Amino acid sequence: MSSTPKVWFITGASSGFGRCMTEYILSRGEIAVATLRGDPSILSSLTSKYPTNQLLILKLDVTDPLSISSAFNSAKETFGRIDVVFNNAGYAIIGEIEGTDEKLAQDLFECNFWGSSRVSKEAIKIFREVNNPVGGRLLINSSISGLNPVPGLGYYGASKFAVEGFTQALASELNPDWNIKVTLIEPGMFSTKAIGQNAIYIPTLHPSPCTSINITRERLHQASLGKIEGVGSPMKAVQGFYDLANLDEPPLRFVIGKDAIKRARMQLETLERDIKVLEAWSEDLADE
Template identity: 50%
Template sequence: MSTRRKRSQRHFVKAKAAFGRIDVVFNNAGWSMMGDTEGVPEDVARKLFETNFWGASNVSREAVRFFREENKPSGGLLLNNSSLMGITAIPGMGYYSATKQALEGITQALALELDPSWNIKVSIVEPGAFATEGPKKLGTGYAHPAYTAPTLPSVAMRAYLQTGASIGADPVKAVQRIYDFSLLDNPPFRFPLGKDAVGAIKAELQRIERDVAKYESWSEGLEFDV
């Protein structure tokens, strides 16, 4: 068992000792960074995956085990905190986007694997930008020397962050919405949060639908000849 997995278990033990059971786990293991995909060193990208994917996965696994084996009666809600980038990638944050898309994949598989009799619910929160300290700390990140044209999306994003502008909506209100969501009897699997998240995800779904429709016929006639 990994050190991270053991650390996750210790926190659940402490929570049980304090409260007797755990009904909701908000899984927010993660950090972020800027960087052109060609510019981010491999060791830095791997560290990002170590926390955002493996760290969050370990918490997810322990949450499900706890809900099933420790809670009496069994049950609980796992809320994995993703991002709008879990659905649509953002230039200049490719590896961060990849970690969130990997988290969405493992979370969806986990949700489909659960026995309904365990009464465990799994949802993904997909926030947009909120005015926390996070965006201000991203800085210039790892810029590749080939990506200098000011019209490039990643360059524009870096320039915007360097202005120190307050980015996004009110995080206090977002927390209240997440809390309200946790009280739903039957929460949906995905919960986009913020107008920018809703807009970006809708646009990505439209792009996917167009691509599928345009080349749907190419999947005809691929069966083995009899």
């Protein structure tokens, strides 16, 4: 157990990485502010095990700015500070881009991008203006699809690309004296509800079992059921997230999972190849 417990603020704590992160930090003697959009009774097994001075459960809908500020204020009033924010809430749409209703895609962005960006900004404000000493750790749960998208996850990948761009810019704007460390977590395939019952599955326009989209769909479904060998355990992953938050100088990006590392390297190789092919075209472009 920690000699001085850290206060963790977790979004999307009802299942998946958020639930596992909540359970793990509580087991380490830390303090958890577990937030979720749904019924707080989902976490009743934790409330019966941990005292109120170690676990605070709050309703939070990341699509509602007032809900976000209210939850952060409640955490601040209860514990006086927040040391780590695990910005995790989000979901996936699985289906072809052409077959996805635009309103569904907009709702996805409202949660995955706008919700995430609002939580990040609120976290920075607490770290800078409330914590004494100043500082904090912001962990944003992105996805390897935010670097290397796959067929069938186009809008999901696009929402995570937006998170990646926003977060990298945000991190570059922070004064080093604030001692705020930001890391994008980019998991590969893990057995969570994010790719199972919490995802929205769109019927395919081209329902052949040989299409890449249907292959993605079936693989994600089987992974969510734990039926694919080598799919990561979210509980093992959050142990890495916990250690990440305790690094003095954490990286901006943390790619986790062998499949994620492979896809990240593929993306780097593709980018490098594309640059080299037409690199000469950038010569002599200065105005005369």
